[in-house]
Amino acid sequence: MTEATEPIRTERLLGRRGFLGAAAGAVPAVLGPAGAAGATGATGGTAEPTGAAPAHGAVARMLAVPGEQRDLPWIQDALQMALALELATIPPYLCGWWSVRDRSSAPARLIQEIVHDEMFHMALVCNMLVAVGGRPRVVEAAMAYPSRLPGGVRQDLTVYLGGLSRDSVRDVMMGIERPEKPLTRAAGAPSIGAFYTALTAAFEDVNPPLSTDGQLRQRIGADLLEPVGRLSDVARAVETIREQGEGTAASPDSAVGRSMLGHYYAFGEIYNERLLRQVDGAWEFSGDALPFPDVRPMAVVPAGGWPSPARAVRRLLDQCDAHYTTVLTELEAAWDGGGHRALGRAIGAMRSLERPATRLMDIPVPGTEQTYGPQFRPVPPGGS
Numbered sequence: 001m002t003e004a005t006e007p008i009r010t011e012r013l014l015g016r017r018g019f020l021g022a023a024a025g026a027v028p029a030v031l032g033p034a035g036a037a038g039a040t041g042a043t044g045g046t047a048e049p050t051g052a053a054p055a056h057g058a059v060a061r062m063l064a065v066p067g068e069q070r071d072l073p074w075i076q077d078a079l080q081m082a083l084a085l086e087l088a089t090i091p092p093y094l095c096g097w098w099s100v101r102d103r104s105s106a107p108a109r110l111i112q113e114i115v116h117d118e119m120f121h122m123a124l125v126c127n128m129l130v131a132v133g134g135r136p137r138v139v140e141a142a143m144a145y146p147s148r149l150p151g152g153v154r155q156d157l158t159v160y161l162g163g164l165s166r167d168s169v170r171d172v173m174m175g176i177e178r179p180e181k182p183l184t185r186a187a188g189a190p191s192i193g194a195f196y197t198a199l200t201a202a203f204e205d206v207n208p209p210l211s212t213d214g215q216l217r218q219r220i221g222a223d224l225l226e227p228v229g230r231l232s233d234v235a236r237a238v239e240t241i242r243e244q245g246e247g248t249a250a251s252p253d254s255a256v257g258r259s260m261l262g263h264y265y266a267f268g269e270i271y272n273e274r275l276l277r278q279v280d281g282a283w284e285f286s287g288d289a290l291p292f293p294d295v296r297p298m299a300v301v302p303a304g305g306w307p308s309p310a311r312a313v314r315r316l317l318d319q320c321d322a323h324y325t326t327v328l329t330e331l332e333a334a335w336d337g338g339g340h341r342a343l344g345r346a347i348g349a350m351r352s353l354e355r356p357a358t359r360l361m362d363i364p365v366p367g368t369e370q371t372y373g374p375q376f377r378p379v380p381p382g383g384s
Contacts, residue, residue: 059151059195070202072132078199079129084141084150085192086122086241090115091145091324091376092161092172098358099163099296099373107270107293111164114263117244120220124228124237126335131210131228138332139325142378145301149176153192161376163298163361169271177264193242200238203231210234214335216343296361299370305377306365313363313372316356320374323353328378 062078093115100108126136143150146160157175162168179193212227219225228234244262261269261276268285269275275287309317326349334342357374364371 057152059153062151063195063198067201067205070198070205072206072208075132075199075202075206075208076129076134078195078202079125079132079134080137080141081151082125082196082199083122083129083136083138084143085153085195086118086125087138087141088143088150088159089118089176090122091374092159092168092176093118094357095161095298095373096164096168096173098354099298099361100293101296102293105293106290107164110266110270114266116220117263120223120225121241121244122331123216123218123220123225124241126331127215127225127228128234128237130214130335131212131234132208133211136332136335138335139328139378142328142376144303145376146303151195153195154178160300161373162300163371163373164270164293164295166271166292169267173267174264174271177262177267179262179264196238196242200235203234207231214337216334216339218340218343296358297370298361298373299365299368301373301375305375306372309372313360316360316363317372317375319356320353320360321377321379323349323356324374324376325379327353 058077058081062074062081065074093111097108097111097115100111102108103112126138129136141150143159146158148155149157149159154175157172159172159176160168176192210229210231210233212229215227217224217226223240226233228237265276265283269290270292272285273290273292274285275290276283276285277287278284279286306313306317327346330338330342330346330349334340334346353374360372360374362371
């Protein structure tokens with residue numbers, strides 16, 4: 001045995017990103033695939049999906065279109081699907097992050113940065129969609145939980161809302177971020193990364209005119225969102241999304257000028273309670289200890305939301321849903337002429353959502369040792 005390399009230290013992984021900072025607030029030890037046919041929730045049961053996610057199976061159908069037939073409408077549809085995929089990750093990651101009692105702990109800070117990344121990725125997709133004459137439909141993209149991922153990606157995966165647990169890290173977070181080719185084992189099902197690869201190829205083949213009108217330029221933490229005006233900008237944006245989520249093909253590190261691991265491997269550190277390091281050419285979670293944090297015991301949100309909650313709980317749930325609706329509508333408005341003012345209102349609404357969400361996580365669900373949590377259900381127009 002050769003001596004192991006120095007483990008990737010926690011302090012290297014932290015201290016980046018800031019979109020939501022402005023608003024602040026069994027997987028083996030050797031790398032392998034994550035995800036399960038059913039997502040076991042904090043209650044010890046299985047979170048059943050509410051039904052097909054929007055456009056269930058659409059990604060498979062899109063990828064079945066021959067390359068020479070992937071035209072501009074195909075690109076626009078693919079970008080709208082990418083928007084839905086990026087948005088789908090944010091509520092479960094927020095629930096995990098907000099449930100951690102000590103926000104200064106390394107696991108909490110890792111999840112916070114991943115949430116920031118997902119917001120940045122969604123903004124990149126919105127810029128690309130505007131560049132090709134599309135309009136991001138953010139409200140339409142929001143999904144109900146629990147459910148499969150939009151478009152039928154990873155049909156073995158149920159995405160649910162609940163507090164941070166080793167089950168949720170393994171089944172939901174690592175399941176979402178699973179690379180197309182993990183460093184030590186084949187992943188099996190096609191990944192989100194494969195979808196993005198096809199999108200890049202379509203851009204190169206079609207070479208559509210790219211307009212910067214209506215795109216946003218915004219510093220999002222350490223990342224700079226810039227208008228997409230050339231094919232090289234598109235390629236760079238897609239590669240950033242892939243590598244921040246999956247790491248590179250040769251390393252768990254993302255290769256976009258930062259020290260944080262790809263999301264899959266960062267979540268793997270939380271699950272295994274060990275930092276990742278390379279031993280004899282293989283990556284494994286055998287580095288320094290990363291203790292699992294103390295969390296608020298938020299139960300898994302059932303299909304259709306919490307049934308018959310007490311009046312005080314209902315009030316907090318309604319506040320969360322109203323703020324989430326504002327986040328969605330203002331994000332959509334930001335890329336539909338509202339610009340930075342609408343984006344600022346979206347950030348403010350996200351800031352407002354956190355307080356009632358964490359208050360819910362301190363209220364026990366009757367008859368259990370677990371607590372309520374936000375259900376991320378957009379309020380329908382004219383509804384409540």
